[in-house]
Amino acid sequence: MKTIYMDHVATNPLHPEVLDAMMPYFREIFGNPQSIYEPGIRAKEAVENARAGTAALINAKPKEIIFTSSGAEANNFALKGIAYAGRNRGTHIIVSKIEHHSVLNPARFLEKSGFAVTYVPVDKYGTVDPDDVKKAITKETILISVIHASPEIGTIQPVEEIGRIAAERGIVFHVDAVASAGNIPVDVRALNVDLLTFAAHQFYGPKGAGALYVKEGTRIVPLIYGGIQEGGRRAGTENVPAIVGMGKAAEIARRDMQKRMDHVTPLRDRVIDGALKIDRVTLTGHPEKRLPGHASFVVEYIEGEAMLLLLAGKGIYSASGSACSSKALKASPVLISIGIPAHLAQGSVVFTLGEGTTGEDIDYFNETFPQVISRLREISPYAKGWEGAEDPTCTVKK
Amino acid sequence: MYSEKVMDHFTNPRNVGEMPDADGVGTEGNPVCGDVMKIFIKVRDDRITDVKFQTFGCGAAIAVSSMVTEMAKGMTLDEAMKITKSSLADALDGLPPQKMHCSNLGADALHKAIEDYRKKQGK
Numbered sequence: 001m002k003t004i005y006m007d008h009v010a011t012n013p014l015h016p017e018v019l020d021a022m023m024p025y026f027r028e029i030f031g032n033p034q035s036i037y038e039p040g041i042r043a044k045e046a047v048e049n050a051r052a053g054t055a056a057l058i059n060a061k062p063k064e065i066i067f068t069s070s071g072a073e074a075n076n077f078a079l080k081g082i083a084y085a086g087r088n089r090g091t092h093i094i095v096s097k098i099e100h101h102s103v104l105n106p107a108r109f110l111e112k113s114g115f116a117v118t119y120v121p122v123d124k125y126g127t128v129d130p131d132d133v134k135k136a137i138t139k140e141t142i143l144i145s146v147i148h149a150s151p152e153i154g155t156i157q158p159v160e161e162i163g164r165i166a167a168e169r170g171i172v173f174h175v176d177a178v179a180s181a182g183n184i185p186v187d188v189r190a191l192n193v194d195l196l197t198f199a200a201h202q203f204y205g206p207k208g209a210g211a212l213y214v215k216e217g218t219r220i221v222p223l224i225y226g227g228i229q230e231g232g233r234r235a236g237t238e239n240v241p242a243i244v245g246m247g248k249a250a251e252i253a254r255r256d257m258q259k260r261m262d263h264v265t266p267l268r269d270r271v272i273d274g275a276l277k278i279d280r281v282t283l284t285g286h287p288e289k290r291l292p293g294h295a296s297f298v299v300e301y302i303e304g305e306a307m308l309l310l311l312a313g314k315g316i317y318s319a320s321g322s323a324c325s326s327k328a329l330k331a332s333p334v335l336i337s338i339g340i341p342a343h344l345a346q347g348s349v350v351f352t353l354g355e356g357t358t359g360e361d362i363d364y365f366n367e368t369f370p371q372v373i374s375r376l377r378e379i380s381p382y383a384k385g386w387e388g389a390e391d392p393t394c395t396v397k398k
Numbered sequence: 399m400y401s402e403k404v405m406d407h408f409t410n411p412r413n414v415g416e417m418p419d420a421d422g423v424g425t426e427g428n429p430v431c432g433d434v435m436k437i438f439i440k441v442r443d444d445r446i447t448d449v450k451f452q453t454f455g456c457g458a459a460i461a462v463s464s465m466v467t468e469m470a471k472g473m474t475l476d477e478a479m480k481i482t483k484s485s486l487a488d489a490l491d492g493l494p495p496q497k498m499h500c501s502n503l504g505a506d507a508l509h510k511a512i513e514d515y516r517k518k519q520g521k
Contacts, residue, residue: 301454302454303432303433303454303455303456303459304456305456305457306408306455306456306457306459306460309400309405309408309456309457310409313409322432322456323431323432331432341430342429342430343429343430346429346432346454378414379411379414379452379453379460380452380453380454381425381434381436381452381453381454382429382434382454386429
């Protein structure tokens with residue numbers, strides 16, 4: 001059976017050039033970059049080359065890049081590291097309501113540790129109003145953290161404006177750019193950011209490789225203490241092959257970015273046009289200010305996990321923010337924060353395209369998606385409407 | 399994640415549909431939680447002669463609904479009242495732990511349909 005991968009926001013296959021670049025560092029040049037003999041020196045050189053390539057992707061200086069094991073680690077590092085470095089100046093943090101769990105959960109941890117956190121709301125498209133950020137600032141505020149692009153609804157935030165507000169007040173500004181960096185232009189100077197999280201597997205690099213950009217002169221406390229790796233700011237023997245892969249993937253992303261964007265944007269528009277022809281299907285997220293390969297919807301009267309499974313049965317791989325498809329069995333906080341009622345959030349489905357997506361894939365998708373929806377609506381008690389489904393309380397014990 | 403039996407009942411659910419002349423109807427669950435099952439039964443001489451279901455929910459919820467209709471068809475009402483969450487899960491070769499409670503509403507919906515029938519008979 002033909003399979004069509006439409007979950008590029010979950011992860012991506014390794015670019016062949018990236019794999020080639022990584023291969024020598026598993027066996028031939030396996031040295032520890034901290035060793036002073038030849039294999040160590042060569043590994044160290046490879047890490048520093050990768051740092052330069054990674055930095056260039058976001059217009060940073062190489063020494064402003066700290067490699068981590070993932071985007072989640074970099075987000076944790078940013079929040080905890082800045083909070084603990086700045087606690088003598090203040091104990092207030094601002095984040096948006098549509099942050100990734102790897103920002104929201106450290107924020108909740110910091111709340112339990114004596115910090116105050118303001119969760120700034122978003123509008124129906126999932127956009128943060130920079131004025132709301134401005135109003136949330138107190139004399140205690142030491143950190144503002146906002147996601148650049150939402151993996152769930154694709155919306156791109158006005159981070160440049162928020163960055164300007166933060167800079168005017170001398171507040172550290174962190175951006176979670178995991179879903180955006182490598183896919184759309186991200187320039188840390190233009191965006192006025194002090195810290196920025198990104199991850200290699202979002203742009204055809206390996207899993208297990210992330211980075212935190214920390215602007216020169218920004219004080220941050222380590223998350224992982226130990227040796228002197230990464231300038232003493234992130235201990236642990238460097239994951240040399242993965243770091244090399246991240247550097248190579250960053251170089252390719254910089255080289256091919258416009259081509260990739262031009263490839264996925266019209267295909268994405270065809271997915272949206274096709275899906276919106278179906279009765280009771282609505283787009284989630286911003287209609288224009290969204291990731292170029294990202295199409296997300298709410299399909300009424302049916303549930304997301306069932307859609308994913310039927311689509312997978314037809315070879316189409318996608319994602320959902322429904323409660324049933326999450327291990328936590330909770331509707332996505334992002335969908336709730338943009339005002340989607342919980343019963344509609346159950347019908348969430350997300351399609352993300354990549355460089356391998358073809359026009360024929362989209363033809364097949366546009367033919368298959370309506371079939372899957374009708375099939376599940378035939379089974380649903382609500383196919384004719386939401387009557388009798390108004391009870392907002394959850395009576396079933398989980 | 400799901401057993402072959404769950405996938406079979408999910409992709410080819412048995413006894414789907416409405417029953418306008420049902421003798422008993424039972425609904426369990428809430429779309430806010432994620433799953434709603436509606437079971438319709440036809441009863442002759444204390445025995446379930448036909449069952450239909452409609453379900454809003456995940457793969458497990460649809461498979462459970464399909465399975466409960468298969469099990470209940472032909473049973474006496476007392477026998478059908480003895481169908482439990484765990485006997486349903488066993489019949490499906492197991493369900494993932496997180497799906498055991500919220501998606502496994504088939505027995506409850508069936509019992510409600512039987513209660514509905516009995517209440518109507520009592521009139």
